[in-house]
Amino acid sequence: MPELPDIELYRSLLSKRLVGRRLIALKAFTPFLLRTVSPTPNELESREVKSVRRLGKRIVLEFDGEMFLVIHLMIAGRFRWMEGAVPDAKLGGKIAMASLSFENGVLFLTEAGSKKRASIAIVQGDAGLKAHDPGGIDVLTCSPEEFEHVLKSESHTVKDALTTPQFFSGIGNAYSDEILHAARLSPLKRTLALTPEEVENLHQCCVQVLSHWTTKLLTEFADKFPGAGDVTAFRPDFAVHGKFGQPCPVCGKPVQRIRYSENEANYCAQCQTGGKILADRAMSRLLKGDFPRSLED
Secondary structure (H helix, E strand, O other): OOOHHHHHHHHHHHHHHHOOOEEEEEEEOOOOOEOOOOOOHHHOOOOEEEEEEEEOOEEEEEEOOOEEEEEEOOOOEEEEEEEOOOOOOOOOOOOEEEEEEEOOEEEEEEEOOOOOOOEEEEEEHHHHHHOOOOOOEOOOOOOHHHHHHHHOOOOOEHHHHHOOOOOEOOOOHHHHHHHHHHHOOOOOOEHHHOOHHHHHHHHHHHHHHHHHHHHHHHHHHOOOOOOHHHOOOOOOOOOOOOOOOOEOOOOOOEOEEEEEOOEEEEEOHHHHOOOEOOOOHHHHHHHHHHOOOEOOO
8 A cells, every 4th residue: 555655756746747737537437436426526627736635645636616536545556647638548458447637648546456445535625625534643743742642542552553544644564664673663562561762763763764765755756657566565675564584684684574464564573572573373373382482493
């Protein structure tokens, strides 16, 4: 799922292309994509884009007349941009979910895979937009006190807290792994057990990691619109996410992982858990007493 740095990349590039442009047509190619009934897509036509915003992991196109188009890419949703006025433009294959035609180009919403989860909503006014806001605070702009208050508002693992959209805005599975590695914290440590020093360090690492990757992506693509494979949760220069079995860039020990539901947590036992291997629910049940408890095991 695209996270804060990826969404900021899209927001920046779309702002350059769409702000001040009028929407010619919005076409949805599947009946399940549009999640609202009123206003209708036709009511957006001929309206000018006033701004492009990020709302958590959502992209919001603001049109004149206080109308908003809210796009949630979910896991496999991506954007493709086709430059120039292209009447009835189409993409090959079955990945195109919608097209937004402007006088200077066409923005496609694509989604690979069989599970179609991406969505579009058209809403009127700030109240309608607020209904799509999960409510999490922005770690890049919040104060240390706000960060600590939200982090310790309930008892969770620190991994779960960072990836809960009602707590923190735009952080998902990939960047939470990178943040926790930078902070040298176990993904399973409980939020209420964190010391003030650990909370302060975690906040700083959130800002550092997300700012670094946002700047890196904006610099890498500059004005070039990314292809579908360019927005990914698996980057070669990540420290631990997606690097199971590969050496940690800090200590050289193999990266470990915990699988749960549809996600997994990647971590370095040497850097984050004092050498302790965290129990993977499936593997620990299978191996029982033979499950390794440490790197030495």
